[in-house]
Amino acid sequence: MNGEALNYEEFHSIMADIANGKLDPILTTFFAAAGYSPGFNDNEILLMTKALANTGEILKF
Numbered sequence: 001m002n003g004e005a006l007n008y009e010e011f012h013s014i015m016a017d018i019a020n021g022k023l024d025p026i027l028t029t030f031f032a033a034a035g036y037s038p039g040f041n042d043n044e045i046l047l048m049t050k051a052l053a054n055t056g057e058i059l060k061f
Helices: 009-018 023-039 040-055
Strands: none
Touching: 009 023, 023 040
16 A cells, blocks of 8 residues: 555455454555555456455345
């Protein structure tokens, strides 16, 4: 989170911490703001989307 691109494991860890209430609201806001300035690249958006899909409660139909 220091200007370098994040990998899948890093996104997954962050998403899991958010989903499980382990990440402080201020740090969650900081992470969300990082997506706007300078913004995530296309690969980071893909990796973050995959991490979002694989964390938290997964619904099965």
